[in-house]
Amino acid sequence: MTMFTTPFKTTAIAAMLLGSTLLSSFSQAGVMLGGTRIVYDGSKRDASITVSNTTPEAYAVQAWVNTEADDSNTATPFVATPPLFRLDPRKEQMVRIQKVPGDLPQDRESVFYFNAQEIPLAGKADANTLKIAMRTRIKLFYRPAGLKGSAMEAPDQLRWSLAQEQGKTVLVVNNPSVFHVSFIGVKVAAGGQSLEVNEPKMVAPMSSQRYPLPGFKASSAEVEFSAINDYGGYTAPKKVAASSAP
Numbered sequence: 001m002t003m004f005t006t007p008f009k010t011t012a013i014a015a016m017l018l019g020s021t022l023l024s025s026f027s028q029a030g031v032m033l034g035g036t037r038i039v040y041d042g043s044k045r046d047a048s049i050t051v052s053n054t055t056p057e058a059y060a061v062q063a064w065v066n067t068e069a070d071d072s073n074t075a076t077p078f079v080a081t082p083p084l085f086r087l088d089p090r091k092e093q094m095v096r097i098q099k100v101p102g103d104l105p106q107d108r109e110s111v112f113y114f115n116a117q118e119i120p121l122a123g124k125a126d127a128n129t130l131k132i133a134m135r136t137r138i139k140l141f142y143r144p145a146g147l148k149g150s151a152m153e154a155p156d157q158l159r160w161s162l163a164q165e166q167g168k169t170v171l172v173v174n175n176p177s178v179f180h181v182s183f184i185g186v187k188v189a190a191g192g193q194s195l196e197v198n199e200p201k202m203v204a205p206m207s208s209q210r211y212p213l214p215g216f217k218a219s220s221a222e223v224e225f226s227a228i229n230d231y232g233g234y235t236a237p238k239k240v241a242a243s244s245a246p
Contacts, residue, residue, distance in 0.1 A: 030053055031059055033051060033136055035049055042142065043145035048097065049114065050095075062116070062119065066112065066113055077099055079100055141180060154181050155235055158174065162218060162219060163245035170211060173209050183200040185197075185226050189224070190218035190221035197213070219244040220242060222241060
């Protein structure tokens with residue numbers, strides 16, 4: 001079985017210098033989420049995720065939902081509760097995500113992002129220490145009630161093809177399902193050539209995604225891919241044919 005691997009990204013988004021002398025140490029990320037994605041069932045009142053403090057230090061944690069653009073100006077129809085809380089050492093906090101009035105498509109999934117930012121609490125012993133506020137960001141899928149089909153079946157519905165754009169080969173994936181499909185890895189092979197797509201982007205419902213294939217020359221190929229399921233696990237790698245795009 002071919003294995004695909006990808007890092008789970010936690011991003012340092014802000015830094016605070018405490019004291020006026022040289023830095024002597026750095027804080028380490030200590031807040032962990034209880035999953036790598038959240039699926040909000042539209043028939044339920046809310047969704048939830050556990051936030052855990054794995055360290056012997058207390059943190060303040062800020063939680064919110066935003067869009068893929070990762071800006072603070074676009075409103076979303078979701079509220080994280082509590083939005084700001086203290087998380088003591090080795091403790092957990094359940095954060096609930098509730099939908100507020102706002103129009104969302106009812107014939108397909110929508111995707112947003114849940115953010116949890118840890119804020120180290122300053123103490124007297126922290127002089128000359130750089131405190132870094134770490135943020136973890138994961139996908140939040142809103143799944144309206146009554147959608148036909150299953151997210152588990154969506155990867156099997158994908159249709160793959162090769163196209164030529166400005167003399168270069170691109171891999172095209174079409175997703176006719178009403179669910180998002182995220183990938184842990186995508187590879188193409190043809191005529192002794194083999195190429196793995198660099199960080200393949202998720203393909204949205206009823207849409208397509210295009211992936212450049214630098215140096216790859218073929219009119220058809222075999223595609224091997226593994227998708228990420230609702231629980232953050234990976235499907236067994238699937239091999240399908242990619243023909244020339246019409």
